Amino acid sequence: MSLNLKVLGLTLEYDAVPILDGIDFELQKGEMVALLGPNGAGKSSLLRCISGIIEPKGGSVFLNGREAGSLTSGEIARQMAVVPQDTGVDFDFTVEEIVQMGRFPYRKGLRKNEKSDEEIVRNALETTGILPLRHRSAATLSGGERQRMVFARALCQEPELLLLDEPTANLDIGYQWELLEVVLRLNREKGVTIIAAIHDLNLAALFFQRFILLSQGKILAVGRGEEVLTKSNILTSYGVPAQVFRHPLHGRLQVSVSKEKMSTENAGKEGKNERVHIIGGGSEALPVLEALWEKGYSLSLGPVSNEDSGSHFARFLGFPVIENPPFSGINAEVYEEHLKVMKEVKCVVLPPIPFGEGNIRNLEAMVEAVAQGVPGIVLGDHGEDKDFTGGKAAALLEQMKEKGALFVNDIEDVLLYMKGCGNEYFMKRNK
Amino acid sequence: MRKGVGASMPLKGQDDYEKSARLKKGALIISLVLLLFISIIAAVVLGAASISIKSVLDALLSPIPFFDNLFKGIDTPDIQRGIIISLRLPRVVQAAIVGASLAVAGAVFQGLFRNPMADPYVLGVSSGAALGAVLAMLTGGSLFFAGFTAVPLFAFAGGILTITLVYYISRVGKAVPVMTLLLAGIAVSAFLSALVSLLTYFSGEKLHQVVFWMMGGVGGAVWSRIMTMLPYVLVGFACIYYYAGELNVLLLGEETARHLGVDTERVKKILLAAASLLVAAAVSTSGIIGFVGLVVPHFIRLAAGPDHRILLPASALLGASLLIIADTVARIIIAPAELPVGIITAMVGAPMFIYLLKKRKKLRYFNSNSN
Numbered sequence: 117m118s119l120n121l122k123v124l125g126l127t128l129e130y131d132a133v134p135i136l137d138g139i140d141f142e143l144q145k146g147e148m149v150a151l152l153g154p155n156g157a158g159k160s161s162l163l164r165c166i167s168g169i170i171e172p173k174g175g176s177v178f179l180n181g182r183e184a185g186s187l188t189s190g191e192i193a194r195q196m197a198v199v200p201q202d203t204g205v206d207f208d209f210t211v212e213e214i215v216q217m218g219r220f221p222y223r224k225g226l227r228k229n230e231k232s233d234e235e236i237v238r239n240a241l242e243t244t245g246i247l248p249l250r251h252r253s254a255a256t257l258s259g260g261e262r263q264r265m266v267f268a269r270a271l272c273q274e275p276e277l278l279l280l281d282e283p284t285a286n287l288d289i290g291y292q293w294e295l296l297e298v299v300l301r302l303n304r305e306k307g308v309t310i311i312a313a314i315h316d317l318n319l320a321a322l323f324f325q326r327f328i329l330l331s332q333g334k335i336l337a338v339g340r341g342e343e344v345l346t347k348s349n350i351l352t353s354y355g356v357p358a359q360v361f362r363h364p365l366h367g368r369l370q371v372s373v374s375k376e377k378m379s380t381e382n383a384g385k386e387g388k389n390e391r392v393h394i395i396g397g398g399s400e401a402l403p404v405l406e407a408l409w410e411k412g413y414s415l416s417l418g419p420v421s422n423e424d425s426g427s428h429f430a431r432f433l434g435f436p437v438i439e440n441p442p443f444s445g446i447n448a449e450v451y452e453e454h455l456k457v458m459k460e461v462k463c464v465v466l467p468p469i470p471f472g473e474g475n476i477r478n479l480e481a482m483v484e485a486v487a488q489g490v491p492g493i494v495l496g497d498h499g500e501d502k503d504f505t506g507g508k509a510a511a512l513l514e515q516m517k518e519k520g521a522l523f524v525n526d527i528e529d530v531l532l533y534m535k536g537c538g539n540e541y542f543m544k545r546n547k
Numbered sequence: 548m549r550k551g552v553g554a555s556m557p558l559k560g561q562d563d564y565e566k567s568a569r570l571k572k573g574a575l576i577i578s579l580v581l582l583l584f585i586s587i588i589a590a591v592v593l594g595a596a597s598i599s600i601k602s603v604l605d606a607l608l609s610p611i612p613f614f615d616n617l618f619k620g621i622d623t624p625d626i627q628r629g630i631i632i633s634l635r636l637p638r639v640v641q642a643a644i645v646g647a648s649l650a651v652a653g654a655v656f657q658g659l660f661r662n663p664m665a666d667p668y669v670l671g672v673s674s675g676a677a678l679g680a681v682l683a684m685l686t687g688g689s690l691f692f693a694g695f696t697a698v699p700l701f702a703f704a705g706g707i708l709t710i711t712l713v714y715y716i717s718r719v720g721k722a723v724p725v726m727t728l729l730l731a732g733i734a735v736s737a738f739l740s741a742l743v744s745l746l747t748y749f750s751g752e753k754l755h756q757v758v759f760w761m762m763g764g765v766g767g768a769v770w771s772r773i774m775t776m777l778p779y780v781l782v783g784f785a786c787i788y789y790y791a792g793e794l795n796v797l798l799l800g801e802e803t804a805r806h807l808g809v810d811t812e813r814v815k816k817i818l819l820a821a822a823s824l825l826v827a828a829a830v831s832t833s834g835i836i837g838f839v840g841l842v843v844p845h846f847i848r849l850a851a852g853p854d855h856r857i858l859l860p861a862s863a864l865l866g867a868s869l870l871i872i873a874d875t876v877a878r879i880i881i882a883p884a885e886l887p888v889g890i891i892t893a894m895v896g897a898p899m900f901i902y903l904l905k906k907r908k909k910l911r912y913f914n915s916n917s918n
Contacts, residue, residue, distance in 0.1 A: 169802050193808025200802060207661075207798045207853040217796050221808035251564055273807070 120145040120309045121166070121277055125175035128161055128333075135161045136172065137333040143311065145276070148303045150320040151313040152344070153330030154354045159313040160201060162330065163279050166311070167198045179277070193221035197275035199267050201282045211257065211265050212250040215240055218272025240271035243298055259286035267295060271302070278302065280312035284319065292316075296323045317371045321345060329353055341369045359432065364425070391416065391461040392534065395478050396469035397426025404467050404495060405429055407527045413534065416457055419450050419478060446477035454478065458485040465530055468496030472504035479512045483519065492521035493530055572857050575850055579864035583643070586868045590639045590875040591631055594882075598627050606631040633770070641768035641776075642874040642888075643867035645833045646843075648780055648825035650866025653840030654847075654858055655787055655822040658794045659815065660725050667826040667840035669729065670713050670819075671736035672706040676830035677743045679705025681757050685750055698760070699772070699831035706827030709735060714819065722812055725801070728819075763834035763889030765874050772832060779828045784863070786821035790814055791855040798853060836889045838896025839866050839873075845903060 121143040128136040136158045143149060151159050165172045168184055177184040179195055197218070218240065219233045241247040244264040249257065254265060263286045270278060280299070284292040300323055302308045314320040320327065327344040329337045331353035337344040350358045356373050363370045392413050394401050397420035405426060408415055417430045418438025430437040438457060440450050458464050464482055471479055486492040494516060503509045517523065524530060591603045602623040623631075652667040660669070667673075679701035686697075713735050717727040743761075750757050787794075793814045796804045801811050829836070847861045870888070873895065877886040 167806060169805060188808075189805060189810045190808040193806060198806040200806070208848070209795075209798070209853055213795075213854065214799070217799065217807055220792065220796055223792060269807075 120147070120180060121311075122178040122181075123162075123166065123175070124178070126162070126165055126172050126177070127174040128158075128165060128170065128172045134333050136165065139175070139330075139333075139335060141328060141335065141338060143277075143309055145309055146303065146307040147326060148300070148310040148324055149312075149326045149328055150324035151311055151328050151330065152317060152320060152353075153313075153336075157330040157353065158333045159330055160281055163198070163281050163311065163313055167196060167279055168192055190221050193273060195275060196277045196279065197270035197273035199263075199270050199278070199280045199283050201285065207255070209254050210250065211246060211252050211254050212237065212241070214254050214265055215250075215268045215272055218269035221273060236272055236274065240268040243271060244268040245294070260288060260291045263287055264291070264295065267298070275308060277309045277311070280310065282313055282315060284314065284316065292319060299323070317345065317350075321369045321371070322366070345369050345371055390414065390534070393417070393458055393461045393464045394426075395464065395466045395482060396420060396475065397424035398469060399425060400467040400469045400496075401426040402429060404465055404527055404530065407531060408465075408534070409433060411531060411534075416461065418457070419446060419454055419475075443474070445474050446481075451477055451481055454481045455485060458482065458490055459488065461490070463491045463493060463534060465493045465495055468498055468502065470502040470504060471509035476505050476508055476512075479509055482521075483512050483515050486516055486519045486521045492516060492519075493533060494521055494523045495527065495530060496525060572851055575847075575857070575861060576864070579861055579868070583864050583868045583871075586871040586875075587639055587643070590642075590871050591635045593875055593879055594630075594635060598631065602627050603631060607636070637768040637770050637773055638765055638874065639871055641773055641832060642765045642870045644773065644776065644780055645765060645829040645836065646839055646866040646868070646870025647863035648783070648829040648866075649836060649840035649870075650843035650862040651784065651787060651859055652822040652825045652829075653866075654844035654855070654862045655794065655818055656840075657844055658798055658853075658855060659818055659822075660729055661798060661800075662729070663845070664841075665729075666837075667822070667829070668736070668835065668837075670732035670823070671709045671739060672823055672826045673830055673835045674736045674739035674743060675709025675712075676702040676706035676827060677761055677835065678739050678746070679703070679708075680760055680831075680834075681743055681746045681750070684753050684756055684760070685746060702831035703827050706830055707823065709739065710819065710823040710827075714816075723815060725815075759887060760834045762887030763836035763892075764877070764885070764887045765833045765870070766885060768832075776828045776832055779824050783821045783825040783828070786817060787825075788859055790818055791859055794818065794855040795853070834887075834889065836870070836892055838892045838900070839870055842896045842900050842903075843869060845900070849903070 123139055123141050126136050126139040127134065139158075139162060151162065153159050161170065164170045166177050166184075168177075168189070179187065179192070184192060216233070216237050219236065222233070238247070241250055244267050246261060246264050246268060249261060249265075254262070257265060263283065267283065278299070283295055283299070287295060296319065299310055299312065303310050312320075312324075314324075321341055325340065327337070327339065327341060328335060329344050329349055336353050337346075337349050345360055347358060347360055350356065350360070350371060359372045361370055361372070362368065390413055392408055393416045394404055394408075395418075397417060401417065402425060405415060405417065406429075415430070415433075415435045416437070417426055417435070419440040420427045420437065421442040422437075422439050423442060427437050427439070436457075438450060438454055440446060446454075458481065464485060466479075466482060469475075482492055494513065498509070498513055500510070522533065524533075588600065588603060588607075591607070592598060592600055605623045606628050649667050653665070656665040656667060656669055657663060659665075680698050682705075683697040683701035713728065713731045714723060716735065717723050717731040719727065747754065747757050793804070793809050796807050796809050797811065797814070799807075804811050804814075826840075843866045844858060844862045847858050847865060851857045851861060870892070873891040874888045877888040877891045880886060880891075
């Protein structure tokens with residue numbers, strides 16, 4: 117693989133304030149790198165130094181082994197295309213006319229467009245999905261359409277190196293995805309080397325394998341996701357504590373701003389000092405947990421295995437969880453602990469979780485607690501499809517009803533109950 | 548890339564659209580050429596001495612090989628031929644050259660500055676030229692150089708010196724940001740105008756001459772002066788037209804233009820120099836004629852879009868025709884006296900511009916995304 121881009125000791129100052137402070141990196145042909153970093157870290161400045169728009173104070177940029185400063189602007193434009201951040205169009209050109217300008221670096225004198233140029237322009241319009249817009253005035257396009265037009269123009273330059281400065285900033289999630297997929301295809305099928313400054317770390321993690329993280333004009337980390345997207349790197353550069361985890365669906369790294377910022381300080385005041393226990397975990401429990409947490413209630417959860425999503429949520433926000441070993445039934449010890457927790461809370465909520473032999477004891481424990489006078493709320497639809505105990509669960513729920521537990525359909529009803537509205541309210545509402 | 552979908556399969560409608568767009572542009576150029584031709588004939592026919600259209604066509608066209616047979620039957624008296632060839636025609640030709648120069652320079656400045664307000668005088672060429680002209684008139688210089696008498700020579704030099712000064716004032720390192728250029732132009736222009744006013748104030752009996760010059764006019768045109776001016780103007784036009792494609796790309800912003808391989812600093816310098824040459828040549832021979840350079844490019848953009856490959860020649864044609872018509876009106880409206888043509892262009896140009904503004908609500912091809 118031949119060398120494509122080499123940046124050596126790049127420095128840049130603006131009014132004696134250092135913007136870039138010794139940037140060194142190399143990209144091999146066909147690499148695809150996301151340039152990350154907070155606002156003002158120097159991402160755009162770095163890209164603009166590479167594209168030759170601003171002249172660095174020191175250091176140099178090499179394109180295919182030749183110093184960029186020694187190349188003519190035409191030579192550069194035939195090797196490198198840029199999709200800039202700002203894509204305003206002032207004049208009334210049609211979309212096609214603007215995309216055609218991507219062929220400008222290949223123009224010779226006053227010659228008209230050649231047949232091959234037309235085909236390239238057409239392909240670019242098609243790839244970016246703006247072929248139907250080609251005769252529209254560029255000034256009438258939406259932000260997203262405009263961005264795709266600029267991208268199409270860059271494609272027409274047939275670059276070996278493509279610089280993208282926040283290419284997805286104006287796009288909705290659908291087009292963000294679409295644009296980055298085109299970028300990815302360009303990289304895979306044509307071997308175009310790509311550097312993209314991207315704000316959205318999670319989006320970057322989805323499409324890129326290699327990252328450069330800038331912080332205060334310096335490279336803080338380079339490399340694969342797990343080397344760059346670490347808790348400490350994100351804290352150093354962005355100044356926020358974050359959780360880094362693998363996405364449950366696609367397994368890519370994901371970054372989430374975490375608990376110090378999302379403390380109970382930010383939650384509501386309604387439920388101060390009142391504790392609610394939620395039985396079970398999983399996706400059924402999460403909405404209830406979230407709604408109650410938002411209102412500021414103290415929560416407890418369980419018993420669940422420590423890999424349960426509800427258990428992640430609980431640990432993330434720092435409330436207690438009764439843990440049970442994975443894939444095992446509820447033993448006597450856990451049962452007792454569960455019962456003890458339930459007796460101390462203001463209310464126990466049972467989300468519409470499925471019951472099997474593994475967790476039926478939790479339902480028994482709740483029946484026992486309700487029988488001893490702990491207010492219990494059964495939320496949602498506990499139909500036969502969630503009963504894997506051959507009717508045992510249904511029978512226990514029937515007992516619960518007799519003991520005076522409340523059956524509601526909506527999380528709002530749980531909140532209303534907690535707020536102190538009487539049972540009469542629900543009676544009316546649930547009729 | 549989606550595997551070559553439709554690459555070799557032209558859409559129906561694509562060709563139709565392009566054909567109709569090309570047809571429209573062709574029709575525009577042809578009708579502008581016709582307009583120019585008609586206005587030249589009309590301008591030569593109209594005037595104090597009455598001359599028939601036939602004689603005019605005879606005098607104008609019979610030197611051309613094919614046409615001489617056509618006018619065999621017509622016998623134009625030599626005196627009429629003389630009036631046509633050495634009095635009326637040079638004036639018409641000068642009006643055409645000046646009108647075309649101003650319109651093209653206006654289009655270039657508007658494009659270069661991406662500003663619809665820009666006109667040929669935006670960088671102070673007019674005030675520099677005026678200062679030169681006024682100096683020449685007051686010192687009564689009998690200088691004669693390369694076909695120029697003192698007034699046009701000084702005016703030309705004043706214009707070129709001013710643009711050079713403005714250019715160097717606005718340099719930041721190696722670059723010349725257009726915004727700085729615009730502001731420097733305004734400042735220098737204001738200063739030079741003040742000097743002109745000062746000199747005018749003390750000009751005594753020359754006051755009338757000075758004021759009349761500044762109002763602009765193509766009276767007193769002679770072939771020798773036209774021939775002296777022509778090379779400058781032709782070089783200016785050629786340079787500008789050669790860079791029409793670059794001008795289009797520059798409309799997308801300087802940064803984008805550089806990404807697309809335009810050597811922006813060099814192109815800017817060349818375009819500024821070429822456009823200033825046109826303006827200086829125009830101002831030196833005809834004084835300050837307003838509105839042609841501002842209005843004409845706007846009209847063409849409305850009709851044919853911002854593409855400079857059409858905009859530049861079409862502006863030249865329309866500018867030439869407009870100034871010929873305006874000068875003819877100036878010549879005959881209070882005959883035998885003459886109005887300065889600058890008064891006519893401003894009085895017709897300003898309302899036309901306002902009409903344009905009102906009709907289109909906004910000039911959509913400028914800053915349309917910033918509302």
